Amino acid sequence: MATATPIQEPNVFESKIGGITVRGQAHSLSAWFVLALRLMMGLAFLNAGLSKLLGPEPFSAQGFLLGAVPANGGPLVDVFAWIGQTGWMLAFVDVAVPFGQVAIGLALLVGAFVRLAAFWGAFMMATFYFANWDVAHGLINGDFAYMLVFLAVAAFGAGRILGLDTLIERYEVDGTPLLEKYPKLDYVLG
Template structure:
């Protein structure tokens, strides 16, 4: 006789309780989703490194004037120290986010970083067109947040092991509960 766990999940939002039941293949697909979105951002970062020097100024200076961030991004493009920072920060974080997601380590932190980058790209690409509401970078941001919400690092990922590391006779996340926000 086999014992089968029920894969129920849910939450409450604004007084409305949402409940669901995951399919037996859900764990496989959350790993595939984590690895795919991780690979996407990893190779975006590696592409920038391979074509070094990367120059963020061209992107920042050419934002559609209809974008709500065009003035801000234009000011960033006109600030040499910020451009130099972005030239290193963007590719480096993309490589780190991708590697972390593929390995399943610090998944919530990495996924949040990926979602934030995608939202910045989304706002930069906003043309004021209603169809831009569903532009790919917004979809990517939602995928990153989904990976974080499901704690995808605990499924065939290093986070399942990192959380159990013992520190002073306690599991890491028991000793430092705030780590639950970056692991998972």
Template sequence: MSINTDNRLESQYAGIALEGRPHALSAWFVVALRVVIGGMILFAGLGKVSEWPFDAAGYLAYGVDPASPVSGLYAAMAGDAALMEVVNVVVPVTQLLIGGALIAGAFVRLAALGGAVQMALFYLGGWTGDWLALFDSTLIYGVVFLAVAAFGAGRILGVDRRLEQAEVGDEALIERYPALRYVLG
């Protein structure tokens, strides 16, 4: 195991400065975090596909606590048959894509953002109005997805590292198309 003494975490926001030196094992744990959260959402999608046809209408109409700020919206969604046709495909397919991308380390920032958005929607649906239930698993999963994106976890033992270094013309892909930094990493 090698220790890079130049490895630092630094940030300054709103006048608050943070800094530290991650342990040499940190890179391995970032990869483990990416793979575990990817596996979690991949298997959630596989569960929905294995019991096809998946139908979210029951959850949207009856599984959302009336105290939730989205209960009326979710109930209205459940009552729209055309919208439910889309939701019933989009939810499991995106879970499969997000999970596969995270495990492979491909398009990690885009995949992690998708996972965080899904967790936010599930979190709002599960909100009971009870402050003791504020930190439920979907909130924690959402934060983990965002951490994976922030760490650029696809650059560590992932496909994104190779994609960013791929040559396009005479320069690296990420240099030629800098906007890709928002989806790769």
């Protein structure tokens, strides 16, 4: 019995979820645009984190959480108020936000652990979306758009485009490339 091998066409991507298949063909310049998105988000997050860490006063999210968020009137106001009023949680956020932004920014800029960094970047942007709740012009705002950019960077394996993820994946452990030996690393690399 012969099995048919699918024909691999250049720049074609396909996905099937819930019985629905979508298929697309990328332009040959797509890799440059995916790289540009990765670098743009990396630079933006690195800058945001460094400005918080190197600012004239120590970073604290409390004023934003207890002042701006309730004024925005989003659906998670009570959650953000709890964070702003709970000492240990506020202390965690005050460290996680700036250091997380720096780590995500650096990872994206060098192209290492890009899917992991993009996941946490998308998580942060989803959180910022609800904290900065502004639907005056519809449900889509800059925070939502940046969340989708992070997800696209992860989906397209942007760390493999002039990034260290390519080298990390090829690193050999007992003569086997790392990604072949540990295929689940594909969820954090790429």
